[in-house]
Amino acid sequence: MNTLYSFRRCPYAMRARMALHYSGVAVQIVEVSLKAKPDEMLALSGKGTVPILSVDGRVIDESLDIMRWALAQNDPQDWLLKDDPQGQQHSAALIEENDQVFKVHLNHYKYAERYPEQPMAVYRAEGEVFLGKLDELLEGRDYLLADHPSLADIALMPFVRQFAHVDREWFGQTPYVRLQAWLQRFIDSDLFTGVMQK
Known part of the structure; x- marks a missing residue:
């Protein structure tokens, strides 16, 4: 299962969640306490900041990269402006x-x-x-x-x-x-x- 480590009010995590939701990618969201970050999240990325997406054995730990990955899977409204x-x-x-x-x-x-x-x-x-x-x-x-x-x-x-x-x-x-x-x-x-x- 694809897993997104997120914090609900973080703007970087928000934009990643919106892109994943829009693209229809199935993802399990793990809500992180920033005061007690889970060991499995820290093991994936030493940065220790959300969002972090674990997908097919790959780790994506920048919100924009997560957005672009999601849109590469499915972009029905052309958010990427591919012909422009x-x-x-x-x-x-x-x-x-x-x-x-x-x-x-x-x-x-x-x-x-x-x-x-x-x-x-x-x-x-x-x-x-x-x-x-x-x-x-x-x-x-x-x-x-x-x-x-x-x-x-x-x-x-x-x-x-x-x-x-x-x-x-x-x-x-x-x-x-x-x-x-x-x-x-x-x-x-x-x-x-x-x-x-x-």
């Missing part, structure tokens, strides 16, 4: 900016007390640059790069959700109404609610 090389490049660039830049601002904003060098509002403003960029991409369409969800939408959504939830009242009053609608559409979707069940 430009879209693929744009997708890769957005995901890299999310993972390398926006995630840093998100951590500083969410855990501002750990980073007293700047006020929380400064960290929020730094992250807001990316929110504005995403909102612009949604002009005239419901998803970031196509008229249907793509890998980029799913890879970014858990992080945008986390940023929005630091101060929901603030996020609800921002001018990013397209991004607000995009996020809510995913939060309400069967895909997301399906992978977030306890």
Whole structure:
């Protein structure tokens, strides 16, 4: 049986679970306590971070690699934008900016007390640059790069959700109404609610 070691609220694990769920790959999910990680998980990957997928004797321990593996099995809505090389490049660039830049601002904003060098509002403003960029991409369409969800939408959504939830009242009053609608559409979707069940 394919096994995914996961933590329900981890954004990296969320996006891996969504891709696996969407592709229809049968997988046993082991919910991990981050304070007491199971020995069998640590034996698979010394990184000790979720998600980790064990499949057919192979170990995949990066969330994006798990997503791509799942989509290689089955991608009915073309999340990979396989006939759109430009879209693929744009997708890769957005995901890299999310993972390398926006995630840093998100951590500083969410855990501002750990980073007293700047006020929380400064960290929020730094992250807001990316929110504005995403909102612009949604002009005239419901998803970031196509008229249907793509890998980029799913890879970014858990992080945008986390940023929005630091101060929901603030996020609800921002001018990013397209991004607000995009996020809510995913939060309400069967895909997301399906992978977030306890």
